[in-house]
Amino acid sequence: xxxxxxxxxxxxxxxxxxxxxxxxxxxxxxxxxxxxxxxxxxxxxxxxxxxxxxxxxxxxxxxxxxxxxxxxxxxxxxxxxxxxxxxxxxxxxxxxxxxxxxxxxxxxxxxxxxxxxxxxxxxxxxxxxxxxxxxxxxxxxxxxxxxxxxxxxxxxxxxxxxxxxxxxxxxxxxxxxxxxxxxxxxxxx
Amino acid sequence: xxxxxxxxxxxxxxxxxxxxxxxxxxxxxxxxxxxxxxxxxxxxxxxxxxxxxxxxxxxxxxxxxxxxxxxxxxxxxxxxxxxxxxxxxxxxxxxxxxxxxxxxxxxxxxxxxxxxxxxxxxxxxxxxxxxxxxxxxxxxxxxxxxxxxxxxxxxxxxxxxxxxxxxxxxxxxxxxxxxxxxxxxxxxxxxxxxxxxxxxxxxxxxxxxxxxxxxxxxxxxxxxxxxxxxxxxxxxxxxxxxxxxxxxxxxxxxxxxxxxxxxxxxxxxxxxxxxxxxxx
Numbered sequence: 001x002x003x004x005x006x007x008x009x010x011x012x013x014x015x016x017x018x019x020x021x022x023x024x025x026x027x028x029x030x031x032x033x034x035x036x037x038x039x040x041x042x043x044x045x046x047x048x049x050x051x052x053x054x055x056x057x058x059x060x061x062x063x064x065x066x067x068x069x070x071x072x073x074x075x076x077x078x079x080x081x082x083x084x085x086x087x088x089x090x091x092x093x094x095x096x097x098x099x100x101x102x103x104x105x106x107x108x109x110x111x112x113x114x115x116x117x118x119x120x121x122x123x124x125x126x127x128x129x130x131x132x133x134x135x136x137x138x139x140x141x142x143x144x145x146x147x148x149x150x151x152x153x154x155x156x157x158x159x160x161x162x163x164x165x166x167x168x169x170x171x172x173x174x175x176x177x178x179x180x181x182x183x184x185x186x187x188x189x
Numbered sequence: 190x191x192x193x194x195x196x197x198x199x200x201x202x203x204x205x206x207x208x209x210x211x212x213x214x215x216x217x218x219x220x221x222x223x224x225x226x227x228x229x230x231x232x233x234x235x236x237x238x239x240x241x242x243x244x245x246x247x248x249x250x251x252x253x254x255x256x257x258x259x260x261x262x263x264x265x266x267x268x269x270x271x272x273x274x275x276x277x278x279x280x281x282x283x284x285x286x287x288x289x290x291x292x293x294x295x296x297x298x299x300x301x302x303x304x305x306x307x308x309x310x311x312x313x314x315x316x317x318x319x320x321x322x323x324x325x326x327x328x329x330x331x332x333x334x335x336x337x338x339x340x341x342x343x344x345x346x347x348x349x350x351x352x353x354x355x356x357x358x359x360x361x362x363x364x365x366x367x368x369x370x371x372x373x374x375x376x377x378x379x380x381x382x383x384x385x386x387x388x389x390x391x392x393x394x395x396x397x398x399x400x401x402x403x404x405x406x407x408x409x410x411x412x413x414x415x416x417x418x419x420x421x422x423x424x425x426x427x428x429x430x431x432x433x434x435x436x437x438x439x440x441x442x443x444x445x446x447x448x449x450x451x452x453x454x455x456x457x458x459x460x461x462x463x464x465x466x467x468x469x
Contacts, residue, residue, distance in 0.1 A: 041382040045394050073391070076234060077382035078348035082356055091349070098238035112238075112390055119235035123247070127229035129198035150392070154425065161455045163203045176229060182295045183246045 006066045009104050016100050023057060023096050029086050030054050036080035036090055046070040050080060050090070057097075066104065071097040072112050114141040127175035132164045190319055193255050193262045193307070194222040197271035197417075198230050204268070204417030206452025210437035211267050211312065213450050217441065218324050222265065225255050231274040234386050242291075248278035249292045252309075253301040260306055267312040267437075269345040269416035276309040276350060311346045313415045313436065314353040317361040322368050329443040331370030336466065338366045338439065339374040339409035341402070343419035344382050356380065362413065362436065369443035374409040378402045383422040392426075399426035406431055411463050413439045424457035432460040442467045 010017055037049035048056070048068045056064040065071070074094035081091045102113050118138035122129050135155075139148040158164045174180075192215075200208035215222050228251050236244035252275060255264050266272040282289045282305040293302050315321070340362035347356040354361040359380050363373045381402055388395025399422050406412055411432040414420045423433045434442075434456065441451040448454070448464050 041398060042384070042387060042394060044397075045391070073387055073394070075344075075382050075385040075387045075394075077344040077385065078356075079344075079382070081349050095237045096241070099241065102239050115390060116235045116238050119233065120239055120243075123230045123232070123235075128201065129230050129233070131199075131202045157457055158203060161457065163205060163455060165202065179246065179250065179295065179299070180243070182298065183240075183243050186291055186295050187242050 006063050006104070006106070009106075010062055013103065016103055019096065019100055020057075020062065023093050024060070026089055026093050027054050027057055030058060030088060031086060033085060035083050035085060039079045039083050040074075041077060041079070042073045042075055046073050054090075057093075065097065066101060066106060067108070069108075072101070072109060074098075111142055111147070114138055117141065124176050124180050125170060125174040130165070130167050132166050133169060191221040191223065191262055192265035192310075192315065193258060194224050195228055195231075195251060195255070195264055195266045195271060195275065196224070197266065197268040198233070199268060199417040203421060204435075206438065206455040207267055207417055207420070207435045209450070209452035210435055210441050213446055214437040214441045214444070217328070217444050217446060218321055223258065223262070225251060225258060225264070227254060231271045233270055233274070236274075244274070245278045245281055245288065246292055246295050248275045249282060249303045249305075250296060250299075250301060251275060252279060252282075252305060252307060253296055253303040255307045256304060257301065263308045263310045263315070265310055265312060265315050267415070267417075269311065269343055270418060272309065272311045273345040273350075276352075279305045279307075279309055280350075311353070311415070313342070313346055313361055316365055316436070316440075318353060322364045325365060325440055325444065326368035328445070329369040329440075332445065332467065333366075333369035333371035333439075333443045336369075336371040336411070336463075337374050337409045338371050339376055339406040339412045340366060340379050341383075341412050341414045341419060341423065341433075342379045343414065343416040344380070344385065346415055347380055362415075365436070365440060366413070369440065371443070374406065376405050376407075376409075378405045383419045385418050385422075388422045388426070395422050396426045399423055400428045403428055403431055410466075411439065411460070421457075427458065430459050432456075432463050433458045434460055434463060439463075 032051060034051045037043050037051040040050050043049055048070045053070045071094045076091055078091045084090055101109050115138050118134050118141055122134040196208050232244045232247035236247055266275060342359045347354055347359055366373050384395040384398035411434055412423060413434055413436050415436050438451045453460060
């Protein structure tokens with residue numbers, strides 16, 4: 001994707017621009033010491049270190065932030081938050097970047113966003129997560145046969161251990177549907 | 190002691206043995222667990238990546254149900270991710286009365302209201318600080334003598350809230366393990382992240398993370414965990430076979446409870462070396 005596309009997509013969503021401005025404000029006192037990067041267990045898998053990404057956030061380089069996988073690789077282990085000498089809420093800010101990426105529906109994060117969506121749909125429908133059906137819906141949503149195939153071995157193992165419980169999908173508004181609706185309305189007020 | 194019990198979704202599915210062994214262990218220790226009636230998902234990792242408000246509403250619904258059941262009891266949570274979500278929501282609600290009012294508007298039609306009075310506690314917090322160590326020592330009769338255990342804590346029961354243990358160098362499992370007669374492996378990987386859910390979407394991350402952790406487990410006879418996600422990752426990506434058990438499974442076996450009742454036939458790793466030790 002062209003970097004300008006990310007800027008254009010963002011420009012069309014003032015709510016997300018505001019959200020990003022909040023993240024930037026949270027990070028305002030970052031001194032770029034790099035403690036987050038050296039503490040992060042997943043840093044070696046990232047195309048940009050956390051320190052560099054926070055710098056990109058602070059300098060409004062949203063194209064850099066959202067063309068990288070860095071925040072999606074945050075495992076929410078909270079080591080950076082614990083060690084940050086400025087006491088910045090780094091892990092929560094990572095989650096906020098995921099929220100923006102989810103709302104932008106960028107192609108490069110397709111697998112992660114489809115996974116989260118399947119998960120949330122599952123909660124709305126049943127109240128509790130039904131792992132088997134959630135994964136089935138995720139597989140349908142990513143539309144890539146390699147994805148379900150990569151889980152086959154694991155699925156067989158779990159089935160042999162009687163850990164997977166297939167249920168018939170239920171139709172209708174869902175167990176927590178009304179609660180989800182009220183939560184959305186509450187935010188729009 | 191009595192507790193309100195919040196199992197969480199994975200304990201009904203892939204971490205079913207964690208649920209079985211928790212219930213069996215607490216029964217054996219003489220504690221009473223009351224399930225929070227009609228509990229629903231806490232939002233797991235997904236809610237906070239999708240919708241910040243919903244990531245408070247979902248745990249708040251469960252806290253409201255707990256308060257309706259009994260305001261004097263603590264909520265006991267075995268899953269580290271559920272624990273963090275419930276605890277975080279409680280903290281946010283206590284600190285932000287405007288947020289609490291908004292959440293209560295959403296809950297009101299279901300005749301629920303949250304005050305965030307009830308305390309949220311991780312299973313390990315309860316076991317390590319409410320007197321279980323002495324009772325385990327009494328009942329275990331050194332059954333695990335000569336056994337070496339690597340305690341694995343993972344992340345979210347330790348961080349960001351340093352509630353019951355040191356988030357960098359955790360030790361709260363040590364006394365429980367020693368109470369069974371076993372020795373504790375001296376290692377520094379107990380609080381190192383296993384990759385959590387990134388191991389599911391990016392398996393190469395899980396493989397590398399778990400490889401690093403289990404390499405350090407060296408000659409330990411077993412690894413013991415307190416989180417369904419850690420358990421799954423440590424069992425899935427083993428560079429060489431190591432038995433991985435949930436802490437209540439290990440303590441239950443040390444107390445002489447049957448492997449079957451503790452769900453020991455459901456572990457993905459080969460835990461026969463541990464079972465044969467208890468049988469002999």
